[in-house]
Amino acid sequence: MSQQPAGPLAGLRVLDLTRVLAGPTCTQMLGDLGAEVIKIERPEAGDDTRGFAPPFWPETKESAYFLGVNRNKKSVTLDIAKPAGQAIIHQLLESCDILVENFKVGALAKYGLGWEQLHPKYPRLIYCSITGFGQTGPYAPRPGYDSLIQAMGGVMSLTGEPDGLPQKVGVPVADLFAGLYGCVGVLAAVNHRHATGEGQQVDIGMMDTHVAWLANQGMNYLATGENPPRLGNQHPNIVPYQVFPSKDGHIVLSVGNDPTFERFCKLVGREDLLADPHFATNAKRVENRQLVTDTLTPVMQSRTTKEWVETLEAAKIGCGPINKLSEVFADPHIVARNCVVEMEHASGATVKVIANPVRLSATPPTYRAAPPTLGQHSDEVLAGLGLTAEEIATLRAGGVV
Structure with a gap:
């Protein structure tokens, strides 16, 4: 060694x-x-x-x-x-x-x-x-x-x-x-x-x-006695916190609280949603999950993933592209964090781990x-x-x- x-x-x-x-x-x-x-x-x-x-x-x-x-x-x-x-x-x-x-x-x-x-x-x-x-x-x-x-x-x-x-x-x-x-x-x-x-x-x-x-999903069951449904890429307790289609692909939007949702609505020109009781709080947005999704989908389809990432990150709103592994391992942050290590194998080859x-x-x-x-x-x-x-x-x- x-x-x-x-x-x-x-x-x-x-x-x-x-x-x-x-x-x-x-x-x-x-x-x-x-x-x-x-x-x-x-x-x-x-x-x-x-x-x-x-x-x-x-x-x-x-x-x-x-x-x-x-x-x-x-x-x-x-x-x-x-x-x-x-x-x-x-x-x-x-x-x-x-x-x-x-x-x-x-x-x-x-x-x-x-x-x-x-x-x-x-x-x-x-x-x-x-x-x-x-x-x-x-x-x-x-x-x-x-x-x-x-x-x-x-x-x-x-x-x-x-x-x-x-x-x-x-x-x-x-x-x-x-x-x-x-x-x-x-x-x-x-x-x-x-x-x-x-x-x-x-x-x-x-x-x-x-x-x-099972974390929050296990606790959701223990609190209600109801089996949580499958939600695809949506979050059981937070909305909007999910995958949306963009102009050229898909993006993950993660709006974790009400102040962030207010900031998001103002950024995308949908301040009107803030006065709508269906959107007023996270609890209401969870209750009206499909309405929120249907309302925001055309908004998110108006720009490319890259444009959204740049715009939302500047406003400190959680978002990100859905990377393939080739994109993950080429990501500058992953490279900067040294997430891949090269080692000399007994065969004489260099292996990456x-x-x-x-x-x-x-x-x-x-x-x-x-x-x-x-x-x-x-x-x-x-x-x-x-x-x-x-x-x-x-x-x-x-x-x-």
Whole structure:
């Protein structure tokens, strides 16, 4: 790993028994913040996402998917179903602070690596389990998949056009939120251990985290007992806060309060709306959502998106274009914020990864090592445990490594 300033988690060692997205999101965040992360992968096969392609990154054998959530990790191939593999896990745990896993409930216990089995032996160990439905409850044994959680967790019922099909979000938000909540839980457990010396289990269920971020829509239901309808690109509690057609495309208009609506009406020459009781307050505009939309649509169609953005921004009225990813990554603000980082991959190619969004003034995230090739660090890590080259060769011949 390259030499960069130590992050806030420098000195912590993470044993990463995760694959696909939720778990690797958690462990990459820990790695970005300075922890040493040892990723255990199946011999020959590796993390499932190595095969989630095309696209592969040019001049490498790695999928873009895998590269997205596995930087700052050391890859060790190990068959934990074999006793020799389990013995190596225990050797690693002697110096590890955190274990993160996303196996099905009870799966690791078959190998003597469950929380209940490890806690007595490693009382300082923080053990984070990320599953579809958590460690308890009637659904605990079920596998968890992003689209399944989006469906069961309610977000698909809220997403899509009113007369269309329920829609999942275009990126795997159920996985990502579970990984991020997992990282938050681990950091809280680290702080608790600093105070008490005691490790604990962090139980993250994708379903739980999905319900947690239903946010205002979840609260709307709890307050009324009524299922919120799908509103397409409109906001359930604020109007106008939605997509409008412009002269040459579309634009998002975000009018967050009544003073901003007054300023907007004066700017576009529709002061008459301010005297109309249907438009007088945000609550009235929500009640008369379709009238507001129908009234403002021809107004917004009178100018191009670029003209509106320039005009509305000057008046401090929220708005923005609907960018394709090519426009996102070329946006001068994204470029200025260094939201893409180039890293030297073990293949010799340079790969681009999306930067960690956490900005810390004293201990920022670091980019010490590109996502590893399968088993890239097996010999290094095993030698660090005291195994000789001959012993490692024997393990490899036996399919353990």
